[in-house]
Amino acid sequence: MTHFMRMIPSKKLPASILGLSTALFLSACTPNSTAEATAKSNLGSKSQAKNVILFIGDGMGISTITAARIFDGQSQGKKGEEHQLAFETFENVALVKTYNTNTQVPDSAGTATAIMSGYKTNIGTINVPPALLDARSADSCNPEALPPTLTQRAQNAGKAVGILSTARITHATPAAMYSHSPSRDLEADKDIKGVFSNCTSIAQQMVDSEAEVIMGGGFKEFTAGQIETLKTDFIYVGNKTEMAAAQNGKLRGLFNRSHMSYEADRTETDEPSLAEMTSVAIDRLSNNKEGYVLMVEAGRVDHAHHGTNAFRALTDMQALNEAVKVAKAKAGDDTLIMVTADHSHVFTMAGYPVRGNPILGLAKGFNPETRQIEAIKDKDGKPYTTLGYHNGPNVREADSPVLTDNMVQAKDFRQQTAVNLGSETHAGEDVALYATGPGAENVRGVMEQNKIYNIMAKAMGWEE
Ligand SMILES: [Zn+2]
Incomplete structure (x- = not known):
């Protein structure tokens, strides 16, 4: 899907906006190897997390969570509204400004x-401070000159790192676990040109990564030589069967040419589920006596x-929920588990449907005249769905067919939208953060998104 930010050249941004980001950057923590060394000797302390598992539902706004909760409950024969997703039982919750x-x-x-990385930056940018982008500094392509990421600090502290996504592994969210890039579009070597000619592609940075486990989609972003390196220097797997049979060693898995299949389309024998990937990753990472950091992204809720x-979107949310269940079952009490979204979407749930109405269905209410539960009609006398989008590719025209339950509950149905855009957009309201385990007590109130980094760092004993 096309992202709007590709149309915004970062060098045209006003300096006043960049000033704000610089302040945030300066307030972020800096690495402290002494603290990391001390943390090592404190493993086992009750207040400290040996491991951190961070789940990111890409685009999982609160309306998405509510709809997924109902969808998952209805899949189990419940009315749905009273149902709870696995992470909704976590005792600590906060709102996050994105x-x-x-x-x-x-x-x-x-x-x-x-x-x-613990600081905010410009749209489209991966682990490069905005001040460097504004100055067009050559350092924006030099990872050595950039603030260290959570992954780098974890590795310095002797922890193993795991990175899982159902999106291309070179896509923005997983890329932020192992790369620095002034543009998210520098996925492959062929993208390195012009003002970015001194940069290293995200794919190459993945090949160079020391992480214990990296799995997702997107082998088309890698050159034949890079794939060869992955096969010779790592345990490389290309499908679910190979993943299950993989020998000990650093594991690399690329399961699709581009993004992995949506959960609703996944062929059982080809691609592992997010839960299966999570299970394999936790088993391997748990062998590291200093602990681990694992990021698991449900990357296609967004798509x-x-x-x-x-x-x-909702069936991929169920896949995320199953992965969280695996983490809860496998990870010990010394593990901080967090579930959040990077941003929301313009996805809404509306129209006074009755309790237990199918969440993907037409909005239906009680008609006092007929004493029946019937589809609620809009001002044109047409039914509509409970779920909809503020913008996107499916604006209803005057001659659009009248919606039926069969149409709207089919897996390819595209919900109606108000503003006519080729691709529905992200939304700007806060997202939720759910947490359990050591350090979860700091997940409360309304926070800036970069505070999540500090919560993880503090949980691992790296800073006060
Ligand atoms: Zn998106």
Whole structure:
């Protein structure tokens, strides 16, 4: 899906906006190897997390969570509204402000930087401070000159790192776990040109990564030589069967040419589920006696929303929920588990449907004249769905067919939208953060997104 930020050249941004980001950057923590060394000797302390598992539902706004909760409950024969997703039982919850330094409505690159590096940055940017972008500094392509990420600090502290996504592994969110890039679009070597000719592609940075486990989609972003290196230097797997049979060693998995399939389309024998990937990753990472940091992204909730296809967004949410259940079952009490979104989508749930109404269905209410539960009609006398989008590719025209339950509950149905855009957009309201385990007590109130980094760092004993 096309992202709007590709149309915004970062060098045209006003300096006043960049000033804000610089302040945030300066307030972020700096690495402290002494603290990391002390943390090592404190493993086992009750207040400290040996491991951190961070789940990111890409585009998982609060309306998405509510709809997924009902959808999952209804899949189990319940009315749905009373149901709870696995992470909704976590005792600590906060609201998170997601804006990028130069946009009210953010993208995944700027938000992933806030989470993985502890400072906010411009839309479209991965782990590079906005001041360097503004100055067009050559250092924006020099990882050695950039603030270290959570991954780098974890590795310095002897922890193993795992990175999982159902999106291309070079896509913004997983890329923020192992790369620095002034543009999220520098995925492959072929993208390195012009003002970015001194940069290293995200794919090459993935090949160079020391992480214990990296799995997702997107082998088309790698050259034949890079794939060869992955096969010779790592345990490389290309499908679910190979993943299950993989030998010990650093594991690399690329399961699709581009993004992995939506959960609703996944062929059982080809691609592992997010839960299966999570299980394999936790088993391997748990062998490291100093602990681990694992990031698990449900990357395609976002893509389904961009196409106003609520069915696939909600079925990918179920896949995320199953992965969280695996983490809860496998991780010990010394593990901080957090579930959040990078940003929201313009996805709404509306129209006074009756309790237990199918969440993907037509909005139906009680008609006192007929004493029947019937589809509620709009001012043109046409039924509409409970779920809809503020903008996107499916604006209803005067001659659009009258919606029926069969049409709207089909897996390819695209919900109606108000503003006519080729691709539905992200939304700018706060997202939720759910947490359990050591350090989870700091997840409360309304926070800036970069605070998530500090919560993880503090939980691992790296800073006060
Ligand atoms: Zn998106």
